[in-house]
Amino acid sequence: MKTKLLGMTIVMAISFLGLSGSALAVYPHGSFAATPDACAACHRMHTATSNNLIADPNGSSMCDSCHKSGVGADTDVATGMYVSNGEPDHTWGTGNGTLLGGGFTTVQAASPTTSMHVLDTALTPPGSTSGATVKLRCIDCHSPHPDKTYPNQYRLLRVKPNNVSTARAVEWNGPWTSAAQTAYQADGNRAYTETDFVAGTAGTQYFTHNYKTGIEDWCVSCHTKYMTRGGEFGTDLYNAGDAYGTSAPKGRFRHGVGVPLKSGNPDQANSITYDLVTDLPLEDVDASATRDYTTDLLTCLSCHRAHGTDATMSGEAVLPTRGTVLPSGTDSLLLRQNDRVMCVNCHNM
Amino acid sequence: MTDSLEIQKRSERIMRNRAWVSGMILIAMYLALGGNALARYPHASFTGHPDACAACHRVHTATAGNLIKDPTGTSLCYSCHWGGLGADTDVKNGQYVSTGENENTWGDPSMPLLGGGFAQVNGTSTTTSHHVMDTPMIPPGVNDYQDPGAAITLKCMSCHSAHPDKGYPNQYRLLRVWPNGIAKNDPREVKWNGPWDDASQTTKDNPARDYRAYTDKDWNADLPGTQVYTMNYGDGMSQWCVSCHTKYLTSKDSSPYDAGDAYGALVRYRHHADTKITNLVDATSGLGYNLHTDLPLAHVTDPGIPEADRNKMNCVTCHRSHGTDTVMVGSAILSPTQRVSLPTDSTLLRRDNRGVCGNCHTNI
Numbered sequence: 001m002k003t004k005l006l007g008m009t010i011v012m013a014i015s016f017l018g019l020s021g022s023a024l025a026v027y028p029h030g031s032f033a034a035t036p037d038a039c040a041a042c043h044r045m046h047t048a049t050s051n052n053l054i055a056d057p058n059g060s061s062m063c064d065s066c067h068k069s070g071v072g073a074d075t076d077v078a079t080g081m082y083v084s085n086g087e088p089d090h091t092w093g094t095g096n097g098t099l100l101g102g103g104f105t106t107v108q109a110a111s112p113t114t115s116m117h118v119l120d121t122a123l124t125p126p127g128s129t130s131g132a133t134v135k136l137r138c139i140d141c142h143s144p145h146p147d148k149t150y151p152n153q154y155r156l157l158r159v160k161p162n163n164v165s166t167a168r169a170v171e172w173n174g175p176w177t178s179a180a181q182t183a184y185q186a187d188g189n190r191a192y193t194e195t196d197f198v199a200g201t202a203g204t205q206y207f208t209h210n211y212k213t214g215i216e217d218w219c220v221s222c223h224t225k226y227m228t229r230g231g232e233f234g235t236d237l238y239n240a241g242d243a244y245g246t247s248a249p250k251g252r253f254r255h256g257v258g259v260p261l262k263s264g265n266p267d268q269a270n271s272i273t274y275d276l277v278t279d280l281p282l283e284d285v286d287a288s289a290t291r292d293y294t295t296d297l298l299t300c301l302s303c304h305r306a307h308g309t310d311a312t313m314s315g316e317a318v319l320p321t322r323g324t325v326l327p328s329g330t331d332s333l334l335l336r337q338n339d340r341v342m343c344v345n346c347h348n349m
Numbered sequence: 350m351t352d353s354l355e356i357q358k359r360s361e362r363i364m365r366n367r368a369w370v371s372g373m374i375l376i377a378m379y380l381a382l383g384g385n386a387l388a389r390y391p392h393a394s395f396t397g398h399p400d401a402c403a404a405c406h407r408v409h410t411a412t413a414g415n416l417i418k419d420p421t422g423t424s425l426c427y428s429c430h431w432g433g434l435g436a437d438t439d440v441k442n443g444q445y446v447s448t449g450e451n452e453n454t455w456g457d458p459s460m461p462l463l464g465g466g467f468a469q470v471n472g473t474s475t476t477t478s479h480h481v482m483d484t485p486m487i488p489p490g491v492n493d494y495q496d497p498g499a500a501i502t503l504k505c506m507s508c509h510s511a512h513p514d515k516g517y518p519n520q521y522r523l524l525r526v527w528p529n530g531i532a533k534n535d536p537r538e539v540k541w542n543g544p545w546d547d548a549s550q551t552t553k554d555n556p557a558r559d560y561r562a563y564t565d566k567d568w569n570a571d572l573p574g575t576q577v578y579t580m581n582y583g584d585g586m587s588q589w590c591v592s593c594h595t596k597y598l599t600s601k602d603s604s605p606y607d608a609g610d611a612y613g614a615l616v617r618y619r620h621h622a623d624t625k626i627t628n629l630v631d632a633t634s635g636l637g638y639n640l641h642t643d644l645p646l647a648h649v650t651d652p653g654i655p656e657a658d659r660n661k662m663n664c665v666t667c668h669r670s671h672g673t674d675t676v677m678v679g680s681a682i683l684s685p686t687q688r689v690s691l692p693t694d695s696t697l698l699r700r701d702n703r704g705v706c707g708n709c710h711t712n713i
Binding site for chain 1: 489610617619620678679681682701710713
C-alpha cells in the first residue's frame, strides 16, 4: 500500500510539474487533480441557474469571467489577445500576441472588430439550408469539458454542434511535440497566437498547422451549404440575401474547401490544376508540422477568423448590407486580412 | 419434616445456581459489550443501570422541557461527547477517543469521526465550516428562504433524539424521525446497517466488509482510490436532510428562487441525490454514467433491489454532518456576499476544494 501511494504521489508530482504548476490548479476544463477547485468556477450543486448545474444564467458572461480582460485564462477572447497570467505563455502562445481566432470586441486589444460571430442574438447563419435562426453562445461552439470519445478535439469544439447527427471531429496536432505532451513546439507553431501576422502584407505571415482535418465539416454544421462547390446543375437553388436572389433563388457556386493547393485537381468542374503556396493556416493532415501543399488542406479558417476580425474593407470589397445573418452583417465577414488579401495570398497573380 | 427441609434446601440450591448462572450471564454480557460502557450508555437499555437517567434529567429541578437538567441542550450533550469525558464519540473535536469502549469494534481510535466535528476534526485541525449551534440562521435551500421567520436555532437535539423512537429502534445515529417539526405522517427513517453482521446484533464489524461504524479510515490521503468508504445506512439520508434544506432534492425548481447569490430569483438546478452512480442514465440529458467513488454511500439492503443498484450517493456522501477542516482555494472560495447563511466557505465538504466532484467524475 505504501509503495502504491509513493508511486502515485511521484506520478502526480511529475504530472504537476509537467503541466507547469499553477496551470494545473486553475485550468477548469479538464485534468482535475483529486482536490480541484475549478469545478466551482462554473458549477453550483444546489443553486445552479441552468442545466448541467451551471452557475451563471448567461453562458457567455460565465465564459467571460475567465476569458475576458485577463482575469483568468490567458486566452482573452474578448480583446483577442494572449495575455500573461501565470500560464507558460511562451509555450502556449506569444505574450500579448493576437489570438488566431481574433476577438469579439477588439483584435490584440487594439483595433475594434469590424465583424464577429454575434453572441446572444438570434440570427440566420449565411449558407443555412433551413434558414432557421441560431442564438449563439460560447457553449454552442465549445464544450467546457473534453468529449470522452474525442479527447483531442481542437479547442474543445463541440463534437455535434447545432445538434447535427454525425460527429464532427477536429483533431488537434499540438502544441506538443511528443506523445507525452510535455515537450512543446518552438516559435513558428504556437497553439493560440499568430506570429508576425502583419495584416495586409502577403508573405510575412506565419502559418499554423494546429489541426489535422475536419474544420470545414465542423463549420457547415451551421453554414450547411458552404461545402457544396457548385449549383451549375440547378440542384442548389438558394437565396443568399443579395441582389441576385430577390426575384427567385439562384444556383450558387463556391470556392473549394478541404482541398490541397498543389498537385491536386480542386476544381473538377473546370479541370484546372493549381500549384499554389500560402502563409494562411492550413489543415496539417499528416501532422508533419511542415508545410506540404500536396497534403495540407485549405479550410474555412484559412481565410476567416473564428471569433472576430479587425480587417477593413474598401472599394469593391465593401458588400451591401446582407440583412440579419451571421456574422454581424458588417462588411469584413470575419476575414483575416484587409479587403481580399487572402485571395492573393494563394492566388499570387 | 425431613422431606420439607430437604425440599427447602433443594429449592435454595436451585436458586443459588440460578443466581450464579444469571450473574455469569450478566458478567459475560458486560464484558462482551465493553465493560463500563454498559453502565454509562444513557440513550437506551437502562436495565440494571438506571443511574444514567440522572445524567440528563432532574425530576424536580429541571431547567428545560422533558425534565432536562441543563438549560442549553448543546452543553448537556458535550458533557459526554467532548474531551473523552464519557462517550467515545467526541463530536466537538471530531475524533473517536478511547474511554473504555471496545473501540476496535465501533471505530478506530484517534481517527476522524465520519461526521467531523464542531470545533475540530480529529482533535487537531480547526473546522472551516460546521453546522452552527445555538444561533438562529437560515438553512440554505429552505423553501421560504427570504422569510426571517424560517431561521432555525440548531441544538444537538434538533437533529438527534436522546432516546430511540419505539417505532424506529434502528434509526441511524438516533436521528430524529420527525426533524424540524415535519408532519407525523412523513417520518424520515434512516436505517442503520451496522456495524453488526448478524440480526442479533452481537457479532460486530466484520473486517472483511472494510467499514467502521463511526470513523473514517485512511481518510487523510488526497488520492482517489485510497479511502475506505462506509455503507452505514440505507435509504433516507437525503430525505432526512431536506427536512431543513427543503429544496435540495429538487433537480429543477418549478418556480424562481433567490439563492442569495448574485443572480437573484431564477429557476435553479441541482445535483441529483439519492441516486445510484453506476449503470445510470440521466432522464433529462440522456447521458450515461458508470462511476465509482471512495466517498460514503448509502447501502440499501432490500433484497428486492438488484445488488448493482443498492449503493446510492446522498447528502453525506459529499458533506460532513457536523463540521469539516477542508480548505478552499481559487474558484472554490465562494464570495461571502453570495452566502447569507450557514455554513461558511467550505460548506461542510469532505474534501479540499471540490475534491468530492473529482472523486466520482474522474474522467473530466
